[in-house]
Amino acid sequence: xxxxxxxxxxxxxxxxxxxxxxxxxxxxxxxxxxxxxxxxxxxxxxxxxxxxxxxxxxxxxxxxxxxxxxxxxxxxxxxxxxxxxxxxxxxxxxxxxxxxxxxxxxxxxxxxxxxxxxxxxxxxxxxxxxxxxxxxxxxxxxxxxxxxxxxxxxxxxxxxxxxxxxxxxxxxxxxxxxxxxxxxxxxxxxxxxxxxxxxxxxxxxxxxxxxxxxxxxxxxxxxxxxxxxxxxxxxxxxxxxxxxxxxxxxxxxxxxxxxxxxxxxxxxxxxxxxxxxxxxxxxxxxxxxxxxxxxxxxxxxxxxxxxxxxxxxxxxx
Numbered sequence: 001x002x003x004x005x006x007x008x009x010x011x012x013x014x015x016x017x018x019x020x021x022x023x024x025x026x027x028x029x030x031x032x033x034x035x036x037x038x039x040x041x042x043x044x045x046x047x048x049x050x051x052x053x054x055x056x057x058x059x060x061x062x063x064x065x066x067x068x069x070x071x072x073x074x075x076x077x078x079x080x081x082x083x084x085x086x087x088x089x090x091x092x093x094x095x096x097x098x099x100x101x102x103x104x105x106x107x108x109x110x111x112x113x114x115x116x117x118x119x120x121x122x123x124x125x126x127x128x129x130x131x132x133x134x135x136x137x138x139x140x141x142x143x144x145x146x147x148x149x150x151x152x153x154x155x156x157x158x159x160x161x162x163x164x165x166x167x168x169x170x171x172x173x174x175x176x177x178x179x180x181x182x183x184x185x186x187x188x189x190x191x192x193x194x195x196x197x198x199x200x201x202x203x204x205x206x207x208x209x210x211x212x213x214x215x216x217x218x219x220x221x222x223x224x225x226x227x228x229x230x231x232x233x234x235x236x237x238x239x240x241x242x243x244x245x246x247x248x249x250x251x252x253x254x255x256x257x258x259x260x261x262x263x264x265x266x267x268x269x270x271x272x273x274x275x276x277x278x279x280x281x282x283x284x285x286x287x288x289x290x291x292x293x294x295x296x297x298x299x300x301x302x303x304x305x306x307x308x309x310x311x312x313x314x315x316x317x
Contacts, residue, residue, distance in 0.1 A: 003277070004030045004073065006062060006098070008089050009080030010051070011036040014103055018078045019045040021273040030065065030074065033058040062096050074098045076276075083186065084179040087112045090127055094119055100127045101276060105189045105294065106287040108181045113291055117284050128281035132268035133194040135275070138261040142254075143198045146223065155199065155224040158253040159191055160312060164234035170212065177298070184215045185294040188230045191252075192219070193290035199224035202293050207300040208309045209316075216310050217297060227310040235317055 005022050009015055010032040019041065022029055029046035032039065037053055052058035066073040077093035079086055079102040087107045093100035106129045107113050120127050133139055146155070165174075173179040180186040196202065200222025207217040214231035237249055252259045275281055305313055 003027050003075035004065070005076045005078055006030060006058075006074045007032040007049075007078045007080065008034075008058075008092075009082070009103075010034040010039045010042060012080045015080045016041050017269040018080055018101075018103075018273075021269040022046075022078070024270045025273045025277060027076075027273075027277070031058065031061055059092070066096055076101055079103060082173045082179055083108055083181055084173070087116065090116055091119065094123050094125055094127070097123070097125065099125045099276075101273070101281070102127065102129050104130055104193070104287070105181060105185055105291060106284065107291065108185065108295070110288065110292050110295055113284050113288050120284065126281065127284050128276045129283070129287045130269065130272050131190065131193050131197075131282045131286060132272050133190050134197055134282065135268055135271045136261055138259070139194055139198070142259065146198055153223070156253075156255050157195065157199070157224045157226040158251070158310060159195070159226060159228040160249065160251040160310070161187060161191060161229075162231045162233070162236050162249040163187055164237065164247070165213075165232040169232060175212065181294060182210075182215065182298055183213065183230050183232060184210075184217075184297045187232065188215075188228070189290050189294050191228070191230075192293050193287070195219070195224070195226055196221060196289045196293065199226070201289060202296070205293065205296045205300065206307065207297055207302045208305060208313060210297075210300075210302040214316070215297070216313055216316075217300075218308055219293065225308065227308060229310045229312050229316075231316075236312075 005027055007015065007018060007029060011034040023045045029049045031050040032042060033052045033055060035053055039051060042049055050061060062074050074096060076099045079089045079100060081089055083105055086102050090100045090102055116127055169175050174186055202219055202221060204220040205217065209216045213233045214236065216229040219226040219228065241249060
């Protein structure tokens with residue numbers, strides 16, 4: 001069956017992955033919204049989609065489509081807007097009798113997720129979120145390996161993710177912790193979700209450093225101690241990276257052994273949409289543990305280099 005989609009945040013960084021996922025799953029985009037009109041990317045996928053720069057006009061158009069009947073109405077709203085607007089845009093989708101597909105983080109605060117769960121329960125629609133690492137073949141295999149292990153081992157995990165951003169980042173909503181949740185939330189939450197999904201719930205969280213462009217800490221999970229470091233600072237990239245890999249660096253070590261998962265990212269949004277359309281999308285309850293972990297990190301005070309911390313911190317400027 002072909003469903004109608006609306007997209008909020010069409011000019012954003014992540015929107016092309018959603019446009020591609022809608023197209024590759026044989027679905028139809030009928031409208032899109034962004035305060036910026038730099039959305040020529042839409043022509044590559046859905047040139048006939050209506051476009052709005054004002055939410056009020058987009059809202060009115062969506063309501064008009066709903067009143068026009070089942071064939072015309074919006075069935076799914078894909079949300080790629082700034083993090084602090086996710087809550088409002090999910091509510092909009094549910095009011096318009098549509099399912100929501102929201103980029104991570106689903107919301108910024110645990111109580112927002114709890115309130116959405118109540119509202120979702122009053123409808124027959126679902127709030128879906130993109131937790132694409134759970135669909136990565138290598139990560140699925142790691143989860144199976146951990147679950148099949150017959151010991152009660154506590155694994156030692158070291159996570160590094162360095163994805164440099166220019167000066168623009170701090171002048172955008174992403175540089176405002178009240179709007180993005182800060183570095184740990186904005187670029188780290190999908191890793192937190194993946195690790196919690198594999199190694200169990202958070203038992204304790206310690207924050208070692210917290211700056212506008214990097215953060216590091218320790219998450220004690222049921223089956224692992226995770227030393228993590230996240231950065232958007234180019235100076236933190238390893239100096240020995242080959243030129244073709246000098247734009248980003250991600251590494252996960254499990255008991256000192258590098259876990260390879262650098263391949264296979266390209267199609268994960270398309271796979272996520274396929275599962276959502278089949279009724280198997282990840283919902284609010286799935287997203288909640290990592291939302292809570294990110295919130296705890298955001299509220300914590302950094303203790304400095306005390307206790308168990310990521311070894312990379314010895315070389316961080």
